[in-house]
Amino acid sequence: MVSSVPQPPTLLSSLSSTLSQAGYQRFWYWRGWRIRYWFHPGPPEANLPPLLLIHGFGANLNQWRHNLPALSRVAPVYAIDLLGFGDSEKAATLYGAELWAAQVADFIQGVIGQPVALVGHSLGALVAMTVAHNHDNWVKQLALITLPLEGNREDLVAGWIAALSLRVESLVANPLMMRSLFALIRRPGFLRRALAGIYTVADRVDDDLVNLFVLPTGDRGATRTLCYLVRSRTTLSFSPSVKDMLATLAVPTLLLWGDQDRVVPVAQSQGLVDLSPLLSLEVLPGVGHCLYDETDADFNQRLLAWLRKS
Template sequence: MSSATPSWYSKIGAQRDWAWRGWQVRYTYIRSTAAATNPPLLFLHGFGSALGQWRYNLHPLSESHTVYAMDLLGFGASEKAPAEYGVTLWMEQVYDFWRTWIRTPVILVGHSLGALVAIATAAAYPEMVGGLILLTIPASRQEVLPAKLQPLVGSLESFFASPLLLRPLFQLITRKPGIIRSVLKKIYVNPEVVNEELVALFTTPPLDRGAAGVFCRLSKARTRRDFAPNVKDLLPQITSPTLVLWGQQDKVIPIAWGRQLTEHSPHLKLVEIEDAGHCPYDEHPERVNQEIAHWLKKYGSGECSYA
C-alpha cells in the first residue's frame, strides 16, 4: 500500500481493513443512531474509482441509515491482488462482506461497475438485498454490439490488452496526472469539479505495489464474455424496489440506455439528473442525496412500488 493517506479519507467515516480470501480489503462505515431499524446502505464504487468517491454522500445519508462502503478488490486501498477479475468475483466479495459484518438485509448503492455488481448480487442473493439505488448501469458488450461484430471486437480488444502495450501505457498515465485530469474533464459536465482532490482519488491507488499487474489483468478480463452478465437478463429476476439516478449529459453511458432498461423491470424508477454527466453523485451531491433520502422514506413506508 502507498504510505500517503489521501485527504478525502477523513470525510468518509471509520476506515478498516478486512482479510478476504487472504487479501486485504478496505472498507468504511458510519453508524446511525437516529433510526436503528432502518436498513443499512452499502456503497459500491465505479470502475477505476474507490470508496472516496462517496465523500459527499456518506455523512448526509448516515443521518438516517448506517452506511458502509468498500473498495472492490484491485481498486482503491484494497489489495492489488493477482486474481481473476470479473463481476462474479466482486459479487462474492460483497456477499461475504455482508455475511461477515452486517447479516441483515441491506440497500445496495452502486455507481456504474458498482451498479452492475449490485444488480448481480441482488439476483444471486435475494435474501441479502432489500432494495437497489443505482447511478448509471453499464451494458455488456453483447448488449451493445451486433452478434456478427462481437468476435472481431473481442479479437481487437484482446490484442490491445497485451501487457506489452498496457504496461508502458500504465506508466505514462501514473507519471502524468494531467492525463487523468483531461479525461475527467470530458466525463464531468462542470470542469470546475475536477480539482486536486478528485484527481488524487484516481492517481493515488495506481502507486500501490501490484497496480500495474491489476491494470493488465482488468484490461484482459474485460475482453471475456463472462466478465459481466447481461443487465437485461438480470433485471427481470429482481423484485426489490430499485431507484436509478442518471446524468442527462452522461457521455460514458448515455441515458438512452437507461430509458431502455425501464422496460425490463416494473420495480425500477428512473430519475434523470439535469446538468450532470457520468458522476452525478459528485457533480450534484445535494440533489442526489435528496433523491435518495426521499426514496428511502418511501421505501420505509412501503410505497416503493412502480408496477
Template sequence: MEANHRHLGCQRIWFWRGWHIRYTYIRPMGSGSPDGKPSMVPLLLLHGFGSALGQWRSNLQALSQSHCVYALDFLGFGGSQKAPAAYNVNLWADLVYDFWRCFIGQPAVILGHSLGSLVGLTAAIDHPEIALGLALLTLPDAQTTQPPNWARSLERAFASPVLLWPLFKFVTQEWLLRSVLQSIYIRRELVDDELVALFATPPRDKGALDTFCRLARSRSHSDDYSPKTVAQMLPQLSIPILFLWGNQDRIVPLAGFRQLQNQLQLALAPPQFQLIEIDNAGHCAYDEYPEIVNQHILTWIQSSLISA
C-alpha cells in the same frame, strides 16, 4: 492522500481470500430521518470502474445521518490489494456477498455507481437475501459494447506488462487524469486535487501494473467478465429499484437505458422501478449534485422501503 480524510468514515482493512480489502463505515447520527431517529436499513455503497470509496466524499456523511453506511474498494482498486486474480463481475459480486455476511447480515440498500451498479445487481440476483432495494447511479451493460472477436484477440495479445507499461505510465499521470475527469464532469470546477488523487494514488501500489493487465484481458472476454446481461437480470428482480441518471452522461448515456426499457417493457414507476434524471449532470451526478442525489435516495428509501 484521500484515504486519510475523516469525511470518508472509519476505514479498516478486512482480509478476504487472503487479500486485503479496504472498507469504511459510519454509524447513523439520527438527525436525517423524519422522526429524528436512525433507520435500521443499512446502506452499502459500491464504486465505479477505476475508482474507490473516496468517490463518495460528498455522500457518506449525509447518508449516515439516518443510516449505517458501508463502502468498500473492490479487489484491484483503490486501497484494496492489487492481487493476481481473474477479475470479473462475479468475483466482485462474491466479494460484496461475503462482506455483507461478515459486517451487515441483514437486508440492505445497495447503492452502486456504473460498475458498482452492475456488481450490485449481480450480487442481488445471486444472493437475494442481501438486498432490500437497489439504488443504481447509471447502469452499464458490460457485454453490449464489447468489440468484435478479432479486436478482442488483439486486445489480449497486447495485454502484457511489457507492452502495457508505457501506456500504464502515460494514462496514470496526474495531468492526464485531470483532463479526462474534466471531460467526464459537466461541472469541471469540481475536479480538484482530492478527486485526481483518488485515481492517481492506487496505480503506485505494488502489483498495480499486473492488475492493469489482468483487467485489460478480462474486459476483452465479455462472457467471462460479465456472464449475465442487464436485460437478463432486471426482469428477475422483484425488489424496488431506483435509477438515478445524469441527463448529460456521456459515458453511459441515458438513451441506451431507454432502449433497454422499451425492449424489456419496463414500467419505470413506483413501487418497483423508478427513474430520476438529474439535470445538467454527467456520469458522476452523485459528486456534481450531491445534495440532490442524497435527498432523492433518502426520500426513496423512506417511501418505497420503510413506509411501504
C-alpha cells in the same frame, strides 16, 4: 479468512478529505486478499437499513467523499473498495461481476450482518445488481447510478481516452510496453484531463478527486492488475446479462441517470423500465456520469426520499 481489523493509514485513507474525520476505515480479509472499507454506525434512531455504496471502474470508496458524511447522519453507511481498486489488494486474478458480487455478498454477511440497501455507480451498479440477483435475501433495496448494459469497455472512460483503452488491450501481452503506457496514464495531468471529459461540473475536478485516482496506481502490482482487468473485460463471462437480471428483480430498484452522461449515454436506459414493475427510472437534467458528485446534495436528497418510501 474473514476478519476486520484497524491498520495504519494508507495514502488514500490519509487524503485531506472529510471521510477521514466523518467515519472509520478498516481492512477486512476476503479469500486471503486485503479489502478496505469505510463505515459509520449512523444515528441511534435510524429507521433505514444499512447503506452499502459500491464505486465505479477505476475509482474507490473515496469517490463518495460528498455523500458518505451526509448519508450517515440518517442511516448506518458502509462503502467498500472492490478487489483490484483503491486500497484493496491488487490481486493477480481474472476479474468479473460475479467475483466482485461474491466479495460484496460475503462482506454483507460477514461484516454488516443484516440485509442492506445497495447503491452502485456504473461498474458498481452492475456489481450491485449481480449481488441482488444472486443473494436477494441480503438486499432490501437497490439504487443504481447509470447501468452499463453489457458491462464492457464503454464504462472505462470517456471520449479520447476510450480510444486509448483499445490500444491497451493490444499491449496486454507486452509487459514492457504496458508499463510504459501505464506510466503515462497514471500522470495527474493525464487523469485530470480524462476526468474533465467526464464531469459536467468543472470545479468538482479538484486535487482530491485527481489524487483518489492517482494514488492506487502506485501500489505494488497495479500495472499487472490493469492487465488482468482489461483482459477480463473482453471476455463473455465478465458479466451476466443485465436485461435478464432486470427482468427477474426481486427488490425495489431505483435507476438514476444524468442526461449529459458522456460515458454511458442515457439512451441506453430506453425500455429498461418495461422489464420489471419493481424498477423506476429518474433522468436528471444537466448532469453527467458522476451525478452523485456533480450535484451531491440533490443526489443525497433523492436517494433518501426514495429509500424512505420504498
